[in-house]
Amino acid sequence: MSSPPIFFPRTLAEACEILADYDGQAKVVAGATALSLLMGQKLVDPEGLVSLSRIPDLDRITVADGVLTLGALVKHTEVDRSELVREHAPVLAQSFAVVGNPRIRAAATVGGVLAEADYASDPPAPVVLLDGWVTAVGPHGTREIAATDLFVGFYETSLEPDEVISHLHVPVTDPAAFTSYLKYSSRSAEDRPCVGVAVLVRVDDDGSCADVRVSVGAAAEVPLRLREVEREAIGHRLDEARIARIGQAYADALDPIEDVRGSGWYRTEMTRNLISRALTNARDASARATGAGENKP
Numbered sequence: 332m333s334s335p336p337i338f339f340p341r342t343l344a345e346a347c348e349i350l351a352d353y354d355g356q357a358k359v360v361a362g363a364t365a366l367s368l369l370m371g372q373k374l375v376d377p378e379g380l381v382s383l384s385r386i387p388d389l390d391r392i393t394v395a396d397g398v399l400t401l402g403a404l405v406k407h408t409e410v411d412r413s414e415l416v417r418e419h420a421p422v423l424a425q426s427f428a429v430v431g432n433p434r435i436r437a438a439a440t441v442g443g444v445l446a447e448a449d450y451a452s453d454p455p456a457p458v459v460l461l462d463g464w465v466t467a468v469g470p471h472g473t474r475e476i477a478a479t480d481l482f483v484g485f486y487e488t489s490l491e492p493d494e495v496i497s498h499l500h501v502p503v504t505d506p507a508a509f510t511s512y513l514k515y516s517s518r519s520a521e522d523r524p525c526v527g528v529a530v531l532v533r534v535d536d537d538g539s540c541a542d543v544r545v546s547v548g549a550a551a552e553v554p555l556r557l558r559e560v561e562r563e564a565i566g567h568r569l570d571e572a573r574i575a576r577i578g579q580a581y582a583d584a585l586d587p588i589e590d591v592r593g594s595g596w597y598r599t600e601m602t603r604n605l606i607s608r609a610l611t612n613a614r615d616a617s618a619r620a621t622g623a624g625e626n627k628p
């Protein structure tokens with residue numbers, strides 16, 4: 332069987348034109364870490380490949396007007412090592428740093444991990460935590476898609492087949508907030524996550540919560556964030572009982588995936604456990620920094 336032709340457009344418009352010409356039968360290729368496996372296993376069989384590698388400026392990381400922007404071709408390693416990302420969205424750097432192994436991180440891209448929408452991925456949960464969004468370019472123009480609207484199901488995004496993610500954007504994290512990403516892998520340290528939990532906590536001087544967010548990844552088809560549960564915690568101390576309530580709410584709302592990395596029951600228990608650990612750590616770190624050291628139950 333012959334390999335599909337590969338195109339190297341110089342602009343996003345040209346890339347979209349080629350994708351449109353193939354009427355959904357061509358695939359974008361970025362780092363190829365996922366696509367090469369899918370093609371090797373004959374799970375996808377594109378008639379054409381559209382490489383983004385010669386399109387300029389998709390490998391840049393910038394900050395402007397309170398927003399951190401990463402081009403679709405920024406590699407995972409570059410996210411992890413970027414001073415800009417570490418300063419303005421540390422939880423993002425943390426999650427990209429624990430993907431797979433160094434060889435994967437050296438090739439895999441920001442656009443690739445988001446477009447692939449594999450539920451067992453690390454970066455999507457922090458992107459949802461930070462209220463991130465992507466710019467998608469298509470033959471009929473450009474649109475912004477909130478991360479919560481991008482991930483719509485099992486390996487499924489809201490992108491059209493002729494649309495390309497050009498950038499990921501996240502609001503810069505409030506320097507007074509503490510964030511953390513906890514990954515749990517059930518098979519090996521380099522494996523995809525069984526569950527990943529991202530949290531953000533900001534504690535006021537009096538020890539009450541000014542902001543609290545929780546995003547759970549890899550446990551269900553799409554990342555889970557319960558804004559109503561988060562809102563209920565604002566203005567209260569993040570004591571053990573409240574943390575347990577938040578963990579229970581997420582466990583109740585989760586529609587867990589069952590696979591080789593864990594049963595539904597196991598994923599639900601790990602979700603509760605990781606939320607408790609991540610929120611406790613973030614609360615204590617936040618309290619230490621603000622001097623609200625009495626933020627204890």
Ligand SMILES: Cc1cc2nc3c(=O)[nH]c(=O)nc-3n(C[C@H](O)[C@H](O)[C@H](O)COP(=O)(O)OP(=O)(O)OC[C@H]3O[C@@H](n4cnc5c(N)ncnc54)[C@H](O)[C@@H]3O)c2cc1C
Pocket residue numbers: 358359360361362363364365366367368383403429430431432435438439440441442443444445446447451452453454490494495496497521522523524
């Ligand atoms: C051994 C191994 C271990 C791994 N471990 C982990 C892990 O621990 N955690 C984790 O999160 N992930 C893990 N991964 C997944 C890895 O992160 C993804 O394979 C990678 O992020 C995909 O990026 P890529 O640039 O290689 O995408 P590609 O393989 O090039 O593309 C992936 C999909 O996205 C589409 N696409 C790519 N870029 C764009 C774009 N800009 N716009 C629109 N569509 C696009 C492609 O058409 C394709 O459908 C692992 C993968 C391997 C092979």
